[in-house]
Amino acid sequence: MGVQPPNLVCKKETCRASKVPTINLSMDRSVVSQQILRACEEYGFFKLINHGVSNAIVSMIEEESFDFFAKPASEKQQAGPPNPFGYGCKTIGLQGDTGDLEYLLLEGNPSSVSQKSKPISNDLQIISGVVSEYVQALRGLTCDILDLVAEGLCLGDKSVLSRLIKDVESDAVFRVNHYPPFDQTPKVLNPAHKFQTEDADTSANNDESSRVGFGEHSDPQILTILRSNDVGGFQFFSQEGFWIPIPPNPAELCVIVGDTFQALTNDRFKSARHRVLANSSNKPRLSMMYFGAPSLNARICPLPEMVSSHNPTLYKPFTWCELKKAAYSLRLAGQRLDLFNSKPKLWAPTPNEGMIDPIFEAWNLRLQKE
């Protein structure tokens, strides 16, 4: 590539990342409501500033978490494996997914987080003491966002969404992910690590040799609120078909639309697929996520305002428990919402799949007859 004058250089990914909506929560309510609505429709993802969540609690969780992850493996393992709460290392979920990280999964319901971690380990009990205050604040923030969405969508009942999260039985989850620093040595020794020296406009979308911290997936819940330290790696997949790296900013919170929100809005919002590539820093990345979920028995189906004769319902009613079970029975990247489509799509082999499996042929025939 020839040398270009600086004003003509277009770092495409930096460009795309700068278009990702950043919403200032202290602005006028009706403006914020419209901005959130647009962001959920166009990206399924946005960043929040002036969100009002105290940095003091975040710093305490960060400090406790770093102390925990610095302990010897044998000690950390006493708090694992995560079933469903506790310490996990490299293994993600139950279906053989792995990533270059270690993590803590905790109950995200403020009233029971400490109680549930008590029998697991002393370390977890200490961390959950600080986490309970944070999840309380994040539950409040998630409810505010959902009320703003309800206003933007002109829903008859403006609390219909936030009630799902406010439920005392809410099945919210809290997670801290710790990505070890990238060892710089292989870059020199192993040409496969070319990613580090590549231009920013090609790296996220072309690279195949990068280190996967947390593989591509969508979150099954309603909304996820993510906060990280100043180490990058997080990317989300835009509706235009590009991976967009999000520059880390500890003062911002990232909001991610989950599968349940997609179903509630009858696909007006799409859950955002995202991943973490942990290959760019010699510092560890520490991220914390609050996954806002309803109670296990909550019934999910598209909101009546999202359905019309032009927009027929895309999902059969299901409970959050059923979707959660489906998520855990599939791989991390699985499209679990497809299992609840009111009219399953016809199966077609992709070019690599070649031969048509007789079972799928029979399935397609049945679908065509319905």
Ligand SMILES: C=C1C[C@]23C[C@@]1(O)CC[C@H]2[C@@]12CC[C@H](O)[C@@](C)(C(=O)O1)[C@H]2[C@@H]3C(=O)O
């Ligand atoms: C492979 C998996 C890990 C996961 C459960 C699943 O079977 C599919 C969804 C994954 C996910 C993504 C968002 C959250 O991090 C998480 C806790 C969740 O609710 O769904 C994880 C699950 C996990 O790590 O256990």
Ligand SMILES: O=C(O)CCC(=O)C(=O)O
């Ligand atoms: O660690 C991160 O930054 C994101 C992880 C994530 O997407 C998840 O835990 O579901």
Ligand SMILES: [Fe+2]
């Ligand atoms: Fe996620």
